[in-house]
Amino acid sequence: xxxxxxxxxxxxxxxxxxxxxxxxxxxxxxxxxxxxxxxxxxxxxxxxxxxxxxxxxxxxxxxxxxxxxxxxxxxxxxxxxxxxxxxxxxxxxxxxxxxxxxxxxxxxxxxxxxxxxxxxxxxxxxxxxxxxxxxxxxxxxxxxxxxxxxxxxxxxxxxxxxxxxxxxxxxxxxxxxxxxxxxxxxxxxxxxxxxxxxxxxxxxxxxxxxxxxxxxxxxxxxxxxxxxxxxxxxxxxxxxxxxxxxxxxxxxxxxxxxxxxxxxxxx
Amino acid sequence: xxxxxxxxxxxxxxxxxxxxxxxxxxxxxxxxxxxxxxxxxxxxxxxxxxxxxxxxxxxxxxxxxxxxxxxxxxxxxxxxxxxxxxxxxxxxxxxxxxxxxxxxxxxxxxxxxxxxxxxxxxxxxxxxxxxxxxxxxxxxxxxxxxxxxxxxxxxxxxxxxxxxxxxxxxxxxxxxxxxxxxxxxxxxxxxxxxxxxxxxxxxxxxxxxxxxxxxxxxxxxxxxxxxxxxxxxxxxxxxxxxxxxxxxxxxxxxxxxxxxxxxxxxxxxxxxxxxxxxxxxxxxxxxxxxxxxxxxxxxxxxxxxxxxxxxxxxxxxxxxxxxxxxxxxxxxxxxxxxxxxxxxxxxxxxxxxxxxxxxxxxxxxxxxxxxxxxxxxxxxxxxxxxxxxxxxxxxxxxxxxxxxxxxxxxxxxxxxxxxxxxxxxxxxxxxxxxxxxx
Numbered sequence: 049x050x051x052x053x054x055x056x057x058x059x060x061x062x063x064x065x066x067x068x069x070x071x072x073x074x075x076x077x078x079x080x081x082x083x084x085x086x087x088x089x090x091x092x093x094x095x096x097x098x099x100x101x102x103x104x105x106x107x108x109x110x111x112x113x114x115x116x117x118x119x120x121x122x123x124x125x126x127x128x129x130x131x132x133x134x135x136x137x138x139x140x141x142x143x144x145x146x147x148x149x150x151x152x153x154x155x156x157x158x159x160x161x162x163x164x165x166x167x168x169x170x171x172x173x174x175x176x177x178x179x180x181x182x183x184x185x186x187x188x189x190x191x192x193x194x195x196x197x198x199x200x201x202x203x204x205x206x207x208x209x210x211x212x213x214x215x216x217x218x219x220x221x222x223x224x225x226x227x228x229x230x231x232x233x234x235x236x237x238x239x240x241x242x243x244x245x246x247x248x249x250x251x252x253x254x255x256x257x258x259x260x261x262x263x264x265x266x267x268x269x270x271x272x273x274x275x276x277x278x279x280x281x282x283x284x285x286x287x288x289x290x291x292x293x294x295x296x297x298x299x300x301x302x303x304x305x306x307x308x309x310x311x312x313x314x315x
Numbered sequence: 316x317x318x319x320x321x322x323x324x325x326x327x328x329x330x331x332x333x334x335x336x337x338x339x340x341x342x343x344x345x346x347x348x349x350x351x352x353x354x355x356x357x358x359x360x361x362x363x364x365x366x367x368x369x370x371x372x373x374x375x376x377x378x379x380x381x382x383x384x385x386x387x388x389x390x391x392x393x394x395x396x397x398x399x400x401x402x403x404x405x406x407x408x409x410x411x412x413x414x415x416x417x418x419x420x421x422x423x424x425x426x427x428x429x430x431x432x433x434x435x436x437x438x439x440x441x442x443x444x445x446x447x448x449x450x451x452x453x454x455x456x457x458x459x460x461x462x463x464x465x466x467x468x469x470x471x472x473x474x475x476x477x478x479x480x481x482x483x484x485x486x487x488x489x490x491x492x493x494x495x496x497x498x499x500x501x502x503x504x505x506x507x508x509x510x511x512x513x514x515x516x517x518x519x520x521x522x523x524x525x526x527x528x529x530x531x532x533x534x535x536x537x538x539x540x541x542x543x544x545x546x547x548x549x550x551x552x553x554x555x556x557x558x559x560x561x562x563x564x565x566x567x568x569x570x571x572x573x574x575x576x577x578x579x580x581x582x583x584x585x586x587x588x589x590x591x592x593x594x595x596x597x598x599x600x601x602x603x604x605x606x607x608x609x610x611x612x613x614x615x616x617x618x619x620x621x622x623x624x625x626x627x628x629x630x631x632x633x634x635x636x637x638x639x640x641x642x643x644x645x646x647x648x649x650x651x652x653x654x655x656x657x658x659x660x661x662x663x664x665x666x667x668x669x670x671x672x673x674x675x676x677x678x679x680x681x682x683x684x685x686x687x688x689x690x691x692x693x694x695x696x697x698x699x700x701x702x703x704x705x706x707x708x709x710x711x712x713x714x715x716x717x718x719x720x721x722x723x724x725x726x727x728x729x730x731x732x733x734x735x736x737x738x739x740x741x742x743x744x745x746x747x748x749x750x751x752x753x
């Protein structure tokens with residue numbers, strides 16, 4: 049009976065095109081509660097933007113989605129984060145496989161101090177997605193072309209990834225994340241360390257990637273959220289105040305606080 | 316009254332203007348600002364000067380040390396030789412009386428030596444190895460048997476030192492040269508029967524009772540064997556400990572306790588480790604005494620905490636964002652360490668290991684405790700053979716008052732310092748070449 053219900057729910061989610069479903073998520077750092085009863089649906093092949101003032105729990109939330117909070121001492125998570133109907137906080141969850149399915153791009157570009165080629169191929173290699181040298185070469189070329197780096201670096205694939213410019217490094221990190229063929233990509237303020245031109249390139253790339261991946265991104269810039277995202281969730285003091293389509297949030301916010309935030313009254 | 320105050324204020328302003336201070340005089344500060352500024356600058360200049368003087372004094376000490384060692388040790392690069400006429404008589408050769416032949420030759424040169432003491436002094440002019448030299452010469456040139464000629468023999472170390480120091484009086488008095496021997500040496504030298512030759516024995520021989528025969532080969536070999544054992548034991552143990560503590564262990568009171576202990580162990584006097592080795596390796600496990608195996612194991616104990624600390628520091632220098640990047644790609648904790656953090660920390664780890672090896676190389680006290688202070692003249696063939704190390708050799712020779720050993724001590728110190736500089740240069744090279752800047 050229960051299994052049937054679950055199956056039903058799963059089918060429903062599939063129909064609704066839900067990739068991830070977050071239910072009653074509470075996060076604690078030691079005694080301090082960081083997130084309160086978060087409920088959010090993340091739609092497939094859409095860009096979901098998380099906005100809110102600093103320290104409101106956006107980054108904590110996004111780290112919950114691929115269990116990166118496991119690496120934070122004293123972090124406790126309760127509630128459910130479902131990926132395609134499976135709760136990733138179940139005890140027997142394989143975090144390794146999970147993180148292959150849910151890639152992540154960080155705030156500060158953090159390429160490995162290895163060659164550009166190695167940076168891209170590292171994920172696929174450890175997951176045994178590629179075997180022969182030809183496959184690797186093809187994957188590196190395909191991935192770098194997808195993030196628009198191929199023309200810039202094709203002649204120096206063996207030079208270290210850290211020798212690139214900030215914007216290039218961030219695109220390399222995105223390439224590294226998508227090379228493992230994830231379904232969801234989490235981006236934690238991917239443009240905050242970049243100049244406007246590099247930011248524009250990354251934004252363009254995100255829009256493009258949304259056709260193939262489900263993207264969740266944290267951003268401080270409301271313009272960016274408006275430009276790039278389809279769905280927006282507004283966080284305030286560890287709670288989701290309002291979530292919905294970007295259009296609705298920015299043109300007709302229901303909540304007073306949301307209105308204040310997007311009009312620049314605080315935050 | 317108010318007039319007076321006004322005048323004073325104006326004066327103060329004038330003073331400020333005169334000095335061209337950019338600061339405006341404020342009525343509430345007791346002194347004008349520019350005076351404070353001058354004092355501050357003076358303080359800074361004084362501090363700089365003090366630092367410069369400190370460096371000057373330190374380099375004076377260093378240079379005087381190096382100068383004294385080199386001036387004492389440079390002469391040991393050469394040894395004096397004496398040319399003696401020898402008749403390679405078939406009969407004498409058959410009797411194996413090489414010593415007799417040399418002594419006869421000496422007596423021919425200086426017939427005035429008649430008393431027992433004089434003869435003894437005369438015979439002590441050449442090295443005890445002289446008969447062997449003659450024997451080798453005969454074996455190499457059998458066609459010369461029956462003829463007579465001049466052969467160079469190594470002089471004894473006292474003669475050698477006297478000759479090298481250019482017949483200085485104080486060496487004749489302080490050394491083991493009698494006035495009569497001094498006269499003979501002067502005569503030989505005048506007849507071109509003495510020369511200086513490069514001292515190969517110093518690099519090819521082991522320890523010896525005769526200063527002119529003593530060399531550093533055995534102790535250098537012993538040092539390297541000891542260091543090899545030491546590195547093979549300390550490197551994997553120390554690095555594995557550090558990796559586990561840094562990357563895998565949960566941070567709780569046990570790991571804190573271990574960390575405190577490791578830091579304390581790094582500061583424990585080295586002789587304590589020698590005693591530990593004595594009681595555990597020798598008395599409990601019964602390993603061979605004064606062997607390079609035990610020496611290496613004791614030195615490994617000594618540098619283990621240093622390696623752990625260096626490795627942990629190097630691992631900590633790898634930014635956490637790299638770990639997160641690898642983790643977010645789905646790397647397991649082991650993969651994160653061995654594909655990333657350990658690899659990126661390796662230059663730092665190697666630098667730390669090499670510097671601690673340099674420390675172990677110069678360590679003497681713990682080796683004394685486990686009996687590596689023994690007189691070893693033979694090349695150690697295995698790790699369980701008795702061996703000695705360079706710093707111990709220096710210690711042994713330094714205890715020997717003979718003039719010949721004084722310069723040998725300095726020469727051994729020079730060799731030791733040369734190895735130290737090489738090791739440190741290697742560490743610097745690795746750091747410059749491979750270190751990753753974050």
